[in-house]
Amino acid sequence: MVIEIPELLDKAEVRAIRAQLNAADWHDGRGTAGHRAISVKTNLQLHLDDPLAQDLGKRLVERLGQTQLFIASALPARIMSPRFNRYENSGAYGNHVDNAIFSVPGTQAHVRTDLSATIFLSDPEDYDGGELVIDDLFGEHRVKLQAGHMILYPGSSLHRVTPVTRGVRFAAFTWIQSFVAQDLQRSLLFDLDNAIQDLTADHPDHGAIDTLTNVYHNLLRQWSTT
Ligand code: NI
Numbered sequence: 001m002v003i004e005i006p007e008l009l010d011k012a013e014v015r016a017i018r019a020q021l022n023a024a025d026w027h028d029g030r031g032t033a034g035h036r037a038i039s040v041k042t043n044l045q046l047h048l049d050d051p052l053a054q055d056l057g058k059r060l061v062e063r064l065g066q067t068q069l070f071i072a073s074a075l076p077a078r079i080m081s082p083r084f085n086r087y088e089n090s091g092a093y094g095n096h097v098d099n100a101i102f103s104v105p106g107t108q109a110h111v112r113t114d115l116s117a118t119i120f121l122s123d124p125e126d127y128d129g130g131e132l133v134i135d136d137l138f139g140e141h142r143v144k145l146q147a148g149h150m151i152l153y154p155g156s157s158l159h160r161v162t163p164v165t166r167g168v169r170f171a172a173f174t175w176i177q178s179f180v181a182q183d184l185q186r187s188l189l190f191d192l193d194n195a196i197q198d199l200t201a202d203h204p205d206h207g208a209i210d211t212l213t214n215v216y217h218n219l220l221r222q223w224s225t226t
Pocket of ligand 1: 096097098159
């Protein structure tokens with residue numbers, strides 16, 4: 001399931017963040033790439049312990065926790081602190097898979113990357129290229145969203161970022177461990193949840209709402225792994 005979460009940040013918030021990122025302390029992104037990814041990655045990143053990255057990351061995680069569409073679709077158990085990258089001068093990130101498990105810096109905790117998320121922070125007209133291309137069972141998704149919007153996709157997908165041939169592309173990205181590890185199960189729960197919401201809006205007294213809600217929670221209880 002590939003889902004767009006629109007307007008995670010509004011225009012003013014994105015402008016302010018971009019101004020901070022413009023002046024930030026950028027480093028070669030190969031520092032955090034795995035063995036195979038290192039040869040295909042040419043971008044810049046903020047260090048994980050950069051105070052700006054930590055501060056912005058905290059705000060983004062807070063915002064995610066207030067975003068109903070994100071919660072309903074991701075069923076998040078743990079969210080990695082978001083990271084920040086910058087692509088320019090034909091910078092790109094070739095085809096790769098993300099690590100299955102990350103340790104949370106400074107703790108004993110781990111996050112299984114059931115979902116990957118990218119928050120676009122540059123407006124699409126400000127750069128050429130820089131599409132996030134995601135391969136899944138249904139083919140290829142080419143994603144280039146308005147600044148402030150987020151794409152959520154299965155962590156199991158091969159993906160890449162095409163070269164940025166004009167302008168600068170800023171983005172934040174993170175991984176989420178879901179209560180439900182399997183993408184198909186999450187998407188069934190999401191469909192069921194939406195159907196219950198629709199039914200409740202149109203026929204608030206319908207007795208089937210209780211049955212369906214019970215089914216939803218019992219499936220969630222059976223399928224949750226965390
Ligand atoms: Ni990746």
